[in-house]
Amino acid sequence: MNPRHAGSGTLLVTVFVFPGVRLLDVTGPIEVFTSANEFGGRYRLQLVSADGGEVTTAAGTRLGVDAAVDQVRGTSDVLVVPGGPGWDRLIKDDALLDHVRTLHARSCRTASVCTGAFLLAAAGLLDGRRATTHWRNADELALRFPAVRVEPDAIFVEDGTVVTSAGVSAGIDLSLALVEEHFGGEVARSVAKDMVVFMQRPGGQSQFSARARAPHTRQDALRRVLDAVAEAPGADHTLSAMARRASLSSRHVTRLFHDEVGVTPARYVEQVRLEAAVSMLESGDDPMAVVARRTGFGSPESLRRAFVRQLGVTPGAYRAGFRTTGAVSATG
Structure with missing residues (x-):
């Protein structure tokens, strides 16, 4: 200005x-x-x-x-x-x-x-x-x-x-x-x-937006892949693993994601993993290494890069700023 x-x-x-x-x-x-x-x-x-x-x-x-x-x-x-x-x-x-x-x-x-x-x-x-x-x-x-x-x-x-x-x-x-x-x-x-x-x-x-939900699709093969990612974000969700799960070629899976989801398979997996990490940060005190491992990011550094790229804040800043208002109980 x-x-x-x-x-x-x-x-x-x-x-x-x-x-x-x-x-x-x-x-x-x-x-x-x-x-x-x-x-x-x-x-x-x-x-x-x-x-x-x-x-x-x-x-x-x-x-x-x-x-x-x-x-x-x-x-x-x-x-x-x-x-x-x-x-x-x-x-x-x-x-x-x-x-x-x-x-x-x-x-x-x-x-x-x-x-x-x-x-x-x-x-x-x-x-x-x-x-x-x-x-x-x-x-x-x-x-x-x-x-x-x-x-x-x-x-x-x-x-x-x-x-x-x-x-x-x-x-x-x-x-x-x-x-x-x-x-x-x-x-x-x-x-x-x-x-x-x-x-x-x-x-x-993006820090405040609602959790993305698995997109609707009429493709049964893609539905199996999307469900698997949502159910276990930390599992193996490489393109080849997705292709095996769908019984399709990697190229076909990529095309289905483009047509039905609007993002690449890798981008979708990262989004789901990020939401899982956000949920863990909001509801628990697990160390960043544990959060990263359970949500499929592997390392705290990979988790940090994804947070900064997608949400504009680090995981630590997110936990500090959005898990609680900071109010302390006055009882006792």
Whole structure:
């Protein structure tokens, strides 16, 4: 992001809210910008709804609003468009999409949080742009809006004056990046420390995505191979072993994987093994050598390379960061 001189004065952040909005999509960015004011930032925030009335979030919390869309005057430095679980209904609301377009036209920068990207896409604001959204919805965004170049693993994506972020808490990451752009790294780092969050979290959304499931296939021979990999990830799953199991040639097995699974046999085996390793790291304290051996990676170094390549973090960092919140029992 291009830096903006900190001497430019107070910056206006407008957050567009609507019935059914996800609460953290709204409050996460608000906390970042208001916290920045304690460390040298200069932000003024306003919540805007279609008619200026309060809205009820998806969590049932009521949010007070500062103005209606048609009461907004001047130019906002940042427009935040959050998402909500009812995004599929919202993208059919022409009046709401008109409000998004109006606010976007009056803003220097438009930022979406989570499924807020669907609102931007439905309003035509992401056509020809790179964008991201929650990993669970990335395929749907690409399917519904083919003019958008979806980057499913990114925490946030900047393309011109539009920035989109991944699921829920990624709005905090995006907002910290904007604070750094506006007022420098020292202010942003102070906010991150105050909020006890990463200044820049390791890895991408692949860390959080659901476990891949064995793909559907009508080919009995391939089904036997897929089942064998899923049942025993640490077993011998070389191409020749798969061919023997399927009673087919190695070339035929490779072609079946290409046609039915969409990846090479080796890539599929690595994916299944990686998921098995993730499960072990989340649920136990086995040494890395044991995890690597049982899941078929052989050595901790091979396990580490696969984690870094596919998830963007080391196995140790994954175990430390995603097995537990770090909460300690207060009993006794």
